[in-house]
Amino acid sequence: MTTSETAPPAPSSDAPPALELSGIDKWFGPVHANDHISFAVPKGSIHGIIGENGAGKSTLMSIVYGYYQADAGDILVGGKPVKITGPQNALSHGIGMVHQHFMLVEPFTVLENVILGAESGRLLAPSLEKARAELERLERDYSLEVDPDATIESLQVGLRQRVEILKALYRGADILILDEPTGVLTPQEVDQLFDILRALRDQGKTIILITHKLREIMALTDNVTVMRQGAVVANVKTAETSREQLAELMVGRSVLLRVDKTPAIPGAEVLALDNVSVKDGQGVRRVKGVSFDVRAGEILGIAGVSGNGQSELLEALAGIRPIESGTIRFKGTEIDATRMRDAREMRQMGLGHVPEDRQRMGLVVSFLANESSILGHHHDPKYTGKFLMRQKAIVEDVAEKMDRFDVRPSNPLLRTSSFSGGNQQKIVLVREMDQHPDLLLVGQPTRGVDIGAIEFIHKRLIAMRDEGKAVLLVSVELDEIMSLADRIIVMFDGNIVGELTQEEADERKLGLMMAGEQLGTAA
């Protein structure tokens, strides 16, 4: 880190910066979420904050708008140090937050949502009238047209976001923070949002945009701060940097935990997807017509920042979520994946699934370890007779598994919740891998796992692939993908933006793709 990279950009006028952070530090237990963050945001600018998952961006902004308190450091608004005790207090300093997950009351109208908490007086009618006039003024000034009497339920996502922005403006926000605002928008809605943000800036408002998408940074911002692993790695003027530079800074040159492995010998096709689209629970299309295949004896890695459709894709393949359209072929047979399938069916066909969120889905934390270890396989004849389950056999089997995978403590009778993250993950892995599936779906296998266990898990995945099985690995950790996968595809915004072999891949290329750049596009 050189000083020219980290010094805040010199203010263009003598006016103090709208917002300045100085030495902001925050710990969550052993995790150093924000490491002495310092930068300044000039008034009337659009400032971008870019970084991967876990870089600390959201935590930082939560401190700025008062949801959390920093452990150390100062916040200055308009040059004066302030103490921000909560969201209401932040608003009184002119800081308003537009959340990623909207805080709106669905059956209410736009007008009602805007005045909630900022009503003027006991009776609604006068409040609504006054607000309506003000709202119409705001809508005109900032091109934020939306029908004040429409219910939120009836509005498209892009319009709902406008209501969130209007809420902040109505309460007098001069500094607007937007957290990953484009995740749920269509491309047209994104462009409209950009126009609105530019209009706001031109009227003197200050915008802070948190994102992991390079296109947005380059298209919209005046300055950008790059964060990685809790610290600021760069503060630059957007005009003076490039996509490649930002991508490299974002992803970093960390030491790779390369696993020794022989080249892959891919065999027959095990899984093939053709133009598959998947919608999430809210009806938003998250996977947009992807096609790829996975062969026996290889590990296919899917890289990308979380939230770009990988989770929905994984659930669709595992049989937990129906697909919207497209075809899936598993071991040569076409599967009817448009209906809700039985995960048990998929297992019987030879699929293993290590879910991304082991606590929510892969285990039952209140169960004993041996009970969690048979989840999904509890009909297996070696675990259960016609009526009774073979408790002794289960405990013995699980104890043996735990030994083999070095789960500590290797006691099947302990509650699942008392195992550390790494050991819990090993329990899930050995459970799925021991069924010798032809295809193993793995999501975030080393999230929250200690170094020793990471190495162990990686070795096991390679071993599976050497036995001639197929592995589909989804991970947000670039190191992991680069060291394990034989082929890497990158997902961004529901699409596959590129495919690389292990030899071809490096941080720069992958970083670019993860941030939305297609390979081969001009710099």
Add this chain to the structure above:
Amino acid sequence: MSTTAPTQVPRWVTHVLVPISNLVVAFIIAGIIIALIGEDPWQAMKLLILGAFGATDLIGFTLYYTTNFMFTGLAVAIAFHCGLFNIGGEGQAYVGGLGVGLVALYFGGLPAPIVIVLAILASMLFGAAWAFIPGYLQAKRGSHVVITTIMFNFLAAALMTYLLVEVLIEPGQQAPRTAEFASNTWLPYIHDIIRGLGIPFGQSSLNLSFVVAIVASVLVWVFIWHTRWGYEIRTVGANQAAAIYAGISPSRNIILAMMISGGLAGMVGINEIIGVHHRIILDFTAGFGFVGIAVALMGRNHPLGIFFAALLFGMLYQGGSELSFDIPTITRDMVVVIQGLVILFSGAMEHVFRPHIVNLYLRIVGRRMAAEPAE
């Protein structure tokens, strides 16, 4: 930073000490109420325990009540394991009794063991049927099982009243109840069995259904923790996302759990109808269904805990009954008050005291460890 104080509390603190404290608080408040009405709580407690356990016939009555509470407690517990709150035990028990009574009335000619087995099956079947609709509506249409089971309690009362007044009433009689059943449908009384062995034993309502209840407890224990259907039910109750991940169907298990729950509650009919009254009478369930909720909560939804909790309430019911002879101001209603307090403190407010108890434990243990000489 001191490393002597432990950060993890042992299981016995959270699983035994906290529940017992909740119980103690409930009883202390009950004692206060007794004092409020001008009686001596300690005297009352003494008379209560004596009234429940002081003689063989009294013990018999206590266990007779315990039998009912075991059935309804098991019923509530198994539904809880699937994440469901079955408040319909009252109605399911009522309808279960109908099944028992119908078998006794129309199949009374068959040899005793066959009738009794048929009656047991009928009680389970009828009780399960009454719980089926609420279970189905919850599983397939998302109708809240709490509201539907409350409604079904009232529907059961209306149905049974109608049947007893218009359809099944003993011909030529005024009272809304059926004719008395043939004697070979009567479950043997326990005191008769014991006396038959040459041991003197006081007469009470305690009958063979007590044994059925114990068998049922064991079977429920086996089912929940030693079969794959019990495993699936528990998974659905603990974590629906994990259940779906594992290929377990939440709706199927919800319906199954409710039906088993209703069947267990229905078995109250065995005790009341062919064990004690030998005819179907109005309102024989007398609030037993609701006691089941207290019993399940106190017993932490485990058959062993349920047995002791049922025994406690059996003691309260029987002891309370005797108590009201000596202290006329304390009636069965006081037992209901205790019931409500138990549900409040062991159920709704079960976590209120936990942090304080845990802190107390940590302080005591920390102090003791700090007092040990350093190495």
Add this chain to the structure above:
Amino acid sequence: MEEFFTMVVLIADATSRVATPLILAALAGLFAERSGVVDIALEGKLLGAAFAAATVAAVSNSAWLGLAAGIGFSVSLAMIHAYACVTHKGDQVVSGMAINILVAGLGPTLALAWFRLGGQTPRVEGSGRFHPWHWPGAEALEDTPILGGLYSELVSGHNMFVYIALLTVPITAWVVYKTRFGLRLRAVGESPEAVDTAGISVDWMRYQALIITGVLCGVAGTYLSIAQNAAFLRNMSAGQGFIALAALIFGKWRPWPTMFACFLFAFTDAVQTRLQGVDIPGIGVIPVQFIQALPFALTVILLAGFVGKAIAPRASGLPYIKER
């Protein structure tokens, strides 16, 4: 014709009397549910208020003191529910059940200990009881055909509680839909996180809602024991708290439809005594129990989604826990 008219008036009369506690209790439930708190203890509050009102009225010979006591006791019960469920995030259904059972036992226990009348309170008369209001000119107009009868029988001659119950409906509608408090109340039940980020305390809103619940149930319970009747009797609420809950669901948590549901259920009750033994052409005699079961059966059918959807406030039943 004269006879038919008389019957209509009498049934309407009875319906209003039965509907009164239902309307008050159902609206009480409306405030709780709209704020996101499930309250199945309407029954318990009803019964508890009835007991408290009858006791104080008997002792002080003042019906108004009785009303104050009824409201006070009901609010206390609501606060127990609030403390367990809002402050300590306890299970709302279990808490409601506990309160119902507790009151069912506590009333007769205290009544027996204090009055030695087998679990009921002494009869109240005169100033210890609320009497029907006779409107001016009712007696004079009695004999006037139709209108006079309507005025003297139906409009005049009701207990003040009946008029209060009817008034409560438009007042509730006004509070819930036209005031700032009502806006926030509805918001808390649908989207507590939106309310929280707007700087409003979710817990305090819920406490306020439950206080109102307590007050309305207090009025309803007082009516039962010292207006409609003259003493507290064991279990005198007889499930009306649950019928009120059913009416609330039937009315989809909105004041006017809930009132109509209450009238509907009250009507079935008023009519069943007249229909007993009456042979209806084509159907025969309807058993009285079937009519009594009607409110409950209708609610189940509604909940099953056969008569349109009954969608509760979205946050109903879930304790609000701030997310990380």
